[in-house]
Amino acid sequence: MVTAVAACNGPPADPSGPFEGPEKLLELWFQPASLPSSTASLRSVDRDRWQTILNTVSCTILSVLRSDECDAYLLSESSMFVFDHKLILKTCGTTTLLLGLEHILHLAHGILGGGSSIVNGDDASLQSSSAAAPHARLGARLVDRIFYSRKSFMFPDRQKGPHRDWMLEVALLDDFFSDGAAYTVGKMNGDHWLLYMASQAGSSSSSSNNSSPLASSSSASHAQQQLPPSIAQHLHSDNNEDQTLEILMTHLHPSATRAFYYPPLDEQAAAAAQEEDAEKKLQPNGTHPATISATNTFQQATLKGGAASPDEPLEDDEDADPGSLHQHPNGSVGHAVNGAPEQAEQDKGHSLGALTSSSIGLAALFTGAPHQIDAFAFEPCGYSANALISASSPSAKVKHTSGYWTVHVTPEPECSYASFETNVRFLAGSAADAAGTAGTADQAATPHNLTSLIKRVIGIFQPGKMSITLFLSSASATEDSAAVPDRADTHALINGNGPTKPAAAAATAETNAMALDALVLKGYRRTDRILYEFEGYDLTFVTFERVGLVRPSKR
Structure with missing residues (x-):
């Protein structure tokens, strides 16, 4: 599925230029709803409402998987995972992930904080920054812990909004979370990893954010840091063990x-040569047919992650039935063609x-x-x-x-x-x-x-x-x-x-x-x-x- 979402904070990136693969990764852990009997859950939000928020990020939902614990959204630029009280949003390219934070916090306040009845439906306030801001401030108070991280960009000059500079990203996060700490892990003049983490609760009792310098060699270096007591207590529960492994790879063989080429490169070359020969035979004067096949249009629209330019029409209706799910022998899930x-x-x-x-x-x-x-x-x-x-x-x-x-x-x-x-x-x-x-x-x-x-x-x-x-x-x-x-x-x-x-x-x-x-x-x-x-x-x-x-x- 493709979308005509316009790029934010500047002209769209040249589609013929290199694509920024390294993702921005946001992870929000919310406190459960205050009422003991409450069943409030972020999973109650429907696909259309999430898409409204993702419009501010400049990406589109392609499909959804659901389990007893999680809803996994495959996006035109990476992924989103929604749990009852946790959200993970990961986007690549020139998406503006942090511009969606305010709207996510606004929504969380409405669902988990009981601040409003906003859950599903068409609510323009989610797209209005001025309307979302007060609710987002209240939503930030519900955040138990937040992690934002990314690898150093390959092409930082192509980024938009706060993602043009790490300190701009940190400033935006600090505007919502008063006890945040930002780190650079790795070589400043080479590949490195950037991390921001915070807890809204118990910020007054946390210690200084100073840490010892890191060594950038094969020998290990250590830096000690304290998090607010509320996080430490929350982490000690038996059902809250947390581990995340990331492998970020470049210079692939x-x-x-x-x-990951469709069709394979050798088939593409053969098809291109045949098409060129056919055009020369049909049109000796060197002109080319005016029509473009639907397949070529789809290929152009989905180049570099699936986002269409603002001038291209939507190729799929967001409300269209994606087709019935069917299980493949290897466990993977696809969609049945509906015609x-x-x-x-x-x-x-x-x-x-x-x-x-x-x-x-x-x-x-x-x-x-x-x-x-x-x-x-x-x-x-x-x-x-x-x-x-x-x-x-x-x-x-x-x-x-x-x-x-x-x-x-x-x-x-x-x-x-x-x-x-x-x-x-x-x-x-x-x-x-x-x-x-x-x-x-x-x-x-x-x-x-x-x-x-x-x-x-x-x-x-x-x-x-x-x-x-x-x-x-x-x-x-x-x-x-x-x-x-x-x-x-x-x-x-x-x-x-x-x-x-x-x-x-x-x-x-x-x-x-x-x-x-x-x-x-x-x-x-x-x-x-x-x-x-x-x-x-x-x-x-x-x-x-x-x-x-x-x-x-x-x-």
Whole structure:
């Protein structure tokens, strides 16, 4: 699906220029509604209302997956995940994610704070900044914690609004959250990761935001930081363990990016040559036919993530029935064609996306439980996918929690980029599935722990450079220091001989942090390793570069 949303704060980016793959990532955790009997949930918001808010961000909803815990929205520029009291919004390109924050907080106040009856329907106030501002201030008070992060941009001059400069982004966030802290993790003159985190509650009791300098070398550096007591208390609950793994990859190998061109590059070249020969035969004077095929129009409109220019008509009605969902054998989800030409193009993107998910191995990342995958292939190139993963069954050899993963790929050589993010955690006792790994290399083995998952993802995309972040709540590990294993116990924990909950949860978190800290990848050299210790959260940041990497020239 494409949209005619106009770009904000400046003229639209040149569609023929390079595309900014690295995403902006916003995560908001809201306090539950104040009334004990309340069932208020962000999931009660319908698709049209979310689209109204996303119009300010300049992206469009393509499709939606739903589970008992989460609604996963696949967007024209990345993804959105909506839980009862949590929202994750991730957008790439020149989208203006933070311009949507005010409207999200306005909506949250209406739903979770009881400030108004705004839930669904056509409410112009969500698009009016002046009308949303007072409600947004009240909505910000409902935020238990906020995280905003992004990798350093490849093409920062192409960004719009507050995203033109990190300090502008920080200033906008500080306007809503009085106790925020901003960090730069990594080399200022190289690839780095930017993080903002805050809690609205208990800000007066939090300590200073000063932290020790970070070293940018292969040796680890530590910085201690405290979060408000409300966050630490919230994190200590058994049902609130939090872990997010991000793998941000650039300089993808051409053999890996070929899978994300539609049709494949060799077929495109052959078709172009045939078309050129046919035109020369039909029109000797060199003129070209005036008509453009519907397929070419769709390819042009969906270039670089699916956003059409303001002059192009909408190719799909937002209210149109997307078609019935059907389950593929590999767990992925597509849409049945309902006969409309526009819907046929939409279904084509989902069908190609499902085939790609299966062929490259993404559909088999978590094999211990049923899962849903919603993938879309952008013509002529590009790929996005969301997945909702159920918790593994007790009898499964590969044991993991429920959660999501999301992948986004920009394959063009001058700006190649792929991202992988998941909050699924492998559990103590998880072991390799012999049937799925026999006779295979590391990158093809069925993942059963953090290390094997990272190797599998890297094997799919073959990046020249990458940064890996593991952001996890440390409450379980600090709750009972006796439960934390030493490094000699790590092997026993992974193979099922470790302690039981709550000790097992602490052991798993500790093992994951250790695994990333000690990660070695064949054919790569580690260029950075940085550890951050917060009250309630630990962050591990590592970067790798392929040995002998030859960087493509920028056009």
